[in-house]
Amino acid sequence: MSHKLQHEIKKKRPFDSQQEEALLNLLRTNELFQNQFIRLFRKYGLTASQYNVLRILRGEGKPLPSLEIADRMIHVVPAITGLIDRLEKARFVKRRRCEEDRRVVYVEITDEAISVLKQIDRPVKQLREKLLGHLTRSELRELIRLLEKARTPLLADPEF
Numbered sequence: 001m002s003h004k005l006q007h008e009i010k011k012k013r014p015f016d017s018q019q020e021e022a023l024l025n026l027l028r029t030n031e032l033f034q035n036q037f038i039r040l041f042r043k044y045g046l047t048a049s050q051y052n053v054l055r056i057l058r059g060e061g062k063p064l065p066s067l068e069i070a071d072r073m074i075h076v077v078p079a080i081t082g083l084i085d086r087l088e089k090a091r092f093v094k095r096r097r098c099e100e101d102r103r104v105v106y107v108e109i110t111d112e113a114i115s116v117l118k119q120i121d122r123p124v125k126q127l128r129e130k131l132l133g134h135l136t137r138s139e140l141r142e143l144i145r146l147l148e149k150a151r152t153p154l155l156a157d158p159e160f
Contacts, residue, residue, distance in 0.1 A: 026150075033131055040127055044120055049077050050087055051120070057093065057109035058117055065098070066105050092116070 005025050006015065015021040034048065041051045056072050057064060070080040077083055084107055087093040092113035098104035132140065 036127055036131065037124075040123055041120070043123075044116055045090070046116070046120075049073070049075055049083055050092070053083060053087060053107075054092060054109060054113050054117055057107065058114060063096070063106040063108035066095075066107050069107060087113075 003014070003021070005011075005021065005028060009024075009028070015024070037048055037051075041048055046054075052074055053069055056069055066080050066084055069084075070077065073080075084093060084095065088095060092110055094108045094110060096106050096108070098106060135143065
């Protein structure tokens with residue numbers, strides 16, 4: 001069995017278990033992938049979380065309540081309001097209060113943000129290809145299946 005991570009992180013002793021090795025591999029891969037996306041988004045003046053909000057809004061095609069956006073985020077953000085504040089200041093989103101329930105704030109993507117996303121689309125696709133293009137369709141399906149299976153206990157946990 002290959003223990004590439006053990007050598008990569010210069011770990012002297014073997015892992016305590018396969019669960020430890022698998023988890024550390026997952027965390028290491030996530031960190032390396034995230035760093036690539038962070039660098040890409042920085043070129044466009046965005047953070048990964050800001051890009052995620054804009055991606056959600058563009059995909060929905062209509063304004064969404066800020067809490068709905070928070071629920072759809074890939075990375076959990078503790079302060080969705082601050083994140084939307086920064087996007088509004090950059091003129092990437094507009095906010096408006098719901099007429100029926102003033103507590104609800106709708107967030108709408110602007111044309112300026114859509115224009116920036118169009119510029120980012122190709123580099124994002126190229127980065128995905130760079131990171132995962134060497135895997136076959138079958139390997140990708142298996143990776144997706146295993147990652148979804150790994151998340152299952154957390155999604156069933158009411159405290160999640």
